[in-house]
Amino acid sequence: MSAILPPSQRLWWKQPIAGQEWAWIGIAFVWAMIMFVMMVYWHINGKQNLSNEVYRTTTEMYTAKTDAFVKENTIRTETELNIPVVRPNAKNEAYLLARLWSWYPILELEAGKTYKIHLSSVDYNHGFSLQPVNINIQVIPGYEHVVKMTPTKAGTYAIVCNEYCGIGHHTMLGRIYVK
Amino acid sequence: MATTYRTCPRTGLQFDLAAEKLMRWNAVAGVLWLLVGGITALLVILTRWPAIKLLPADQFYLILTAHGIDMLILWIIFFEMAVLYFASSTLLRCRIATPALAWVQFWLMVVGGIMTNVAIFQGGSSVMFTSYVPMQAAPHFYLGIILFAVGALIGCGVFFGTLVVAKREKTYTGSIPLVTFGAMTAAIIAVFTIASGAAILIPTFAWSMGWIKEIDAQLYRMVWWALGHSSQQINVSAHVAIWYLVAAVAFGAKPLSEKVSRFAFLLYILFLQLASAHHLLSDPGMSAEWKVLNTSYFMYFAVLASMIHGFTVPGAIEAAQRRKGFTNGLFEWLRKAPWGNPVFSGMFISLVGFGFIGGISGVVLGTEQINMLMHNTFYVPGHFHATVVVGTTLAFMSVTYLLVPTLFKREMIFPKLCQIQPYLYGISMIVLSLVMMGAGTLGVSRRHWDMAFSGAPFQYEWPGAAYLMMGLTGIFGVIAVVGGGLWILLVVGSLLFGKKLDGGATSDKPTPIPDQTAAAAASATGSEEHTNVPGTVVLAITLLVCFVLYYFVNWKYLSEVWGLS
Numbered sequence: 001m002s003a004i005l006p007p008s009q010r011l012w013w014k015q016p017i018a019g020q021e022w023a024w025i026g027i028a029f030v031w032a033m034i035m036f037v038m039m040v041y042w043h044i045n046g047k048q049n050l051s052n053e054v055y056r057t058t059t060e061m062y063t064a065k066t067d068a069f070v071k072e073n074t075i076r077t078e079t080e081l082n083i084p085v086v087r088p089n090a091k092n093e094a095y096l097l098a099r100l101w102s103w104y105p106i107l108e109l110e111a112g113k114t115y116k117i118h119l120s121s122v123d124y125n126h127g128f129s130l131q132p133v134n135i136n137i138q139v140i141p142g143y144e145h146v147v148k149m150t151p152t153k154a155g156t157y158a159i160v161c162n163e164y165c166g167i168g169h170h171t172m173l174g175r176i177y178v179k
Numbered sequence: 180m181a182t183t184y185r186t187c188p189r190t191g192l193q194f195d196l197a198a199e200k201l202m203r204w205n206a207v208a209g210v211l212w213l214l215v216g217g218i219t220a221l222l223v224i225l226t227r228w229p230a231i232k233l234l235p236a237d238q239f240y241l242i243l244t245a246h247g248i249d250m251l252i253l254w255i256i257f258f259e260m261a262v263l264y265f266a267s268s269t270l271l272r273c274r275i276a277t278p279a280l281a282w283v284q285f286w287l288m289v290v291g292g293i294m295t296n297v298a299i300f301q302g303g304s305s306v307m308f309t310s311y312v313p314m315q316a317a318p319h320f321y322l323g324i325i326l327f328a329v330g331a332l333i334g335c336g337v338f339f340g341t342l343v344v345a346k347r348e349k350t351y352t353g354s355i356p357l358v359t360f361g362a363m364t365a366a367i368i369a370v371f372t373i374a375s376g377a378a379i380l381i382p383t384f385a386w387s388m389g390w391i392k393e394i395d396a397q398l399y400r401m402v403w404w405a406l407g408h409s410s411q412q413i414n415v416s417a418h419v420a421i422w423y424l425v426a427a428v429a430f431g432a433k434p435l436s437e438k439v440s441r442f443a444f445l446l447y448i449l450f451l452q453l454a455s456a457h458h459l460l461s462d463p464g465m466s467a468e469w470k471v472l473n474t475s476y477f478m479y480f481a482v483l484a485s486m487i488h489g490f491t492v493p494g495a496i497e498a499a500q501r502r503k504g505f506t507n508g509l510f511e512w513l514r515k516a517p518w519g520n521p522v523f524s525g526m527f528i529s530l531v532g533f534g535f536i537g538g539i540s541g542v543v544l545g546t547e548q549i550n551m552l553m554h555n556t557f558y559v560p561g562h563f564h565a566t567v568v569v570g571t572t573l574a575f576m577s578v579t580y581l582l583v584p585t586l587f588k589r590e591m592i593f594p595k596l597c598q599i600q601p602y603l604y605g606i607s608m609i610v611l612s613l614v615m616m617g618a619g620t621l622g623v624s625r626r627h628w629d630m631a632f633s634g635a636p637f638q639y640e641w642p643g644a645a646y647l648m649m650g651l652t653g654i655f656g657v658i659a660v661v662g663g664g665l666w667i668l669l670v671v672g673s674l675l676f677g678k679k680l681d682g683g684a685t686s687d688k689p690t691p692i693p694d695q696t697a698a699a700a701a702s703a704t705g706s707e708e709h710t711n712v713p714g715t716v717v718l719a720i721t722l723l724v725c726f727v728l729y730y731f732v733n734w735k736y737l738s739e740v741w742g743l744s
Contacts, residue, residue: 003358003432003434004359004424004428006351006353006354010352012353015437017438017439018709018711020712020715021436021490025487028487032475032478032479036478039475043467043471047742048548048738049744050460050467050548050551051743051744054463079636114742114744124314129624130741133741134556134622135743136461136551136554136555137461138459138463138555140400143396144463147743149742149743150741150742150743152740160622160624161624162625162627163626164240164627166240169236169626169627171634171635172635173636173638
């Protein structure tokens, strides 16, 4: 029972370390550095990095911006709830608003084009989970996050809310069309 | 007040009777919370199993909140208090400092735990373990956690005080044992964790009372996770200490090098606190530089520490076994290990499961950009069931098979069932973690009541494989609950009905280590004398290969999603 007793060599820190242990520590250290550099490398050469463009906002400000965007750019409405389907504006910007319990509005994008998608919540935390692509971004009230997205393939995509937001959480499903 | 010591005739361990009583009560309180956590686990599993979907939405979220709090906080921290008292007063063979204050620790944690659970079961506090603002719980939900944390802080204080007592009364010579050093690491991280918890939960409590108007939602997440994630690092330090303990008790294993193992614990103290970033990688409020530096625990130094322990723990066992003559081939030492002893089998499954499943998935999940593939998906609970359950809970379970005879002076009942239990629980939990991660990789959300989105304005159909994974989650989850329930039955049954064992002689002075015990036989030890451990090298290289492959596979996945900048 030695790990539960004081070390017998009182100067344990002067004991040599065996070669095999040194080798493993060296390998593990190199691997740690590779993983660290990989994140930095991806910022330089990778095509999937989360944007750092963020602004403070409020419920009123963000609701007003989204409403103005929807009013100007709606092309049709869908479902019996008349949810607007909206194309990004001339500057390829679009607003997406998360609230209890919907994603508003429906966006219609084009594959290969790069858009600035504004994301924010007007009440609780929500989770932007684009399926089946599987991109997941936290949406936090008070913060307007501007994410540049480039859809790769045409199709109908779902936005699942994956941050628990109360009893209607499972009904919070949004939609993005890519043409 | 006179201190009375008892020396266990079977292990040579010495217990201060006041400390012993505290260890017992804390451990028993932990087991009772595990029972509540286990029942809620079953209800959660049966609801997320798409073919069953047992509970309605409101009850599901309530039960899920209780499951998180009762398991991640109440069960584990109560048990850790017992571990801290054991690692200080028992291993250093001294009296416990201020037993009266230690009882304050116990009762504060009991009252706090009950208060928070009352708040949850009253129904107005289904805010999940994380309780992100601005979603609000009842004031006594926060107050209970605050009281519990104050109790835990007092427990850490008693632990540090006991270290001082042992030093001053010279109950040991030289440095504290490695296991105590590991427990000290846990206690230091605990103090940091609890300070962070106070910094966020006290204002949140004030907000719930209406005294403060608003708490910034992003700030809350950052400070809360310095509590939420760092508290899991207490567990890592505690269960690594227990791995060393079990290796020492079951094999007489010596650390390959005291220096290396202690240095690895030191890296935990220095860098593990940064992990709050792991939960903010897909958040808007932090810069990329902040994320990269913090998520990697400052260039992965804490991961390096875990990789070192992952080598030195099995290495110590291999060296001890080889010294006993199990020297054939690479793995005779492992084949001839006492696989029928639940103390060892549980510990070894915990080690392998934590390293291969929990560790690798954790680092991949904590990679800044890759996190976007998994954030808030079912992958996350998959990951932490491999770390906190297979790693910590299973390690605690396995050490209990040792503690029941020595601390509670009872023989374990049904030894055959005791042999099976770590396999039943450990393996089902490993498979559970894997299928949960599988579902998460396919996008399935965590904390979500309905994969069919009933009541939503649109439809989205998950891939068939996702339903398969969730079905398997149900099946293996139920098996794991059975395995955990079996452990509770065995432990509680043994405490009530196990054969009473001789407690050993008592004395009013600390006694030296008695002859003819494992403790005495190994007393002239320190670092292992350069025994080569080729089997451990092969295991470590296997881990590294899995790690590298899985890491780069995920970069490949990431490169295929939409462009993001």
